[in-house]
Amino acid sequence: xxxxxxxxxxxxxxxxxxxxxxxxDYFGKWKIMFSHPADFTPVCSTEIxxxxxxxxxxxxxxxxxxxxxxxxxxxxxxxxxxxxxxQAEDGRKVGINFPxxxxxxxxxxxxxxxxxxxxxxxxxxRGVFLINPENxxxxxxxxxxxxxxxxxxxxxxxxxxxxxxxxNVLTPANWYPGDDCLISSPSSREEAEKLxxxxxxxxxxxxxxxxxxxxx
Ligand code: BEZ
Numbered sequence: 001x002x003x004x005x006x007x008x009x010x011x012x013x014x015x016x017x018x019x020x021x022x023x024x025d026y027f028g029k030w031k032i033m034f035s036h037p038a039d040f041t042p043v044c045s046t047e048i049x050x051x052x053x054x055x056x057x058x059x060x061x062x063x064x065x066x067x068x069x070x071x072x073x074x075x076x077x078x079x080x081x082x083x084x085x086x087q088a089e090d091g092r093k094v095g096i097n098f099p100x101x102x103x104x105x106x107x108x109x110x111x112x113x114x115x116x117x118x119x120x121x122x123x124x125x126r127g128v129f130l131i132n133p134e135n136x137x138x139x140x141x142x143x144x145x146x147x148x149x150x151x152x153x154x155x156x157x158x159x160x161x162x163x164x165x166x167x168n169v170l171t172p173a174n175w176y177p178g179d180d181c182l183i184s185s186p187s188s189r190e191e192a193e194k195l196x197x198x199x200x201x202x203x204x205x206x207x208x209x210x211x212x213x214x215x216x
């Protein structure tokens with residue numbers, strides 16, 4: 001099971017968007033991989049529909065979406081057709097423009113630790129892997145098959161990771177873009193006093209170890 005900071009395990013697969021080699025084809029982009037227990041299932045279908053509504057937002061965030069489901073490619077193609085038909089009937093023409101990866105033999109699912117045997121030995125749990133432009137795993141979520149994922153929270157986590165990367169900050173509980181961030185704690189009260197003496201107008205503290213950086 002890969003851990004945070006590990007290189008994302010690599011694989012080559014025939015997907016609904018052609019052959020891909022992951023993650024190397026997407027070096028330089030953020031990547032989010034979602035695993036699904038099966039095609040043509042209600043919770044998974046709502047997640048894919050929701051993801052397709054958000055795919056342009058993720059594209060603007062330099063992020064490639066990728067979905068893995070333990071069914072085969074023909075099943076994926078039929079599932080995409082069905083979901084696009086649902087979208088068309090709802091008056092939407094967004095399309096599902098991210099690869100859906102088959103994994104009938106479970107090789108990829110096992111590489112990523114997505115099979116949790118006490119839940120199922122043949123179907124993945126709902127895994128989410130956020131992978132940075134250098135192909136390192138930055139965040140992992142696991143949900144049970146019965147619970148649809150909160151895609152807004154996954155986007156929020158991506159934005160927080162991007163903020164930390166760009167501005168060398170930490171993000172507090174419930175942070176959203178535009179909120180103040182945190183900086184690493186000074187290593188001692190003496191270091192905190194030195195920081196306080198700098199009177200940096202962009203910083204404020206609640207105690208010696210708790211320093212905020214203003215967003216504006
Ligand atoms: C679903 O996506 O609806 C689902 C998939 C596997 C087990 C239970 C529900």
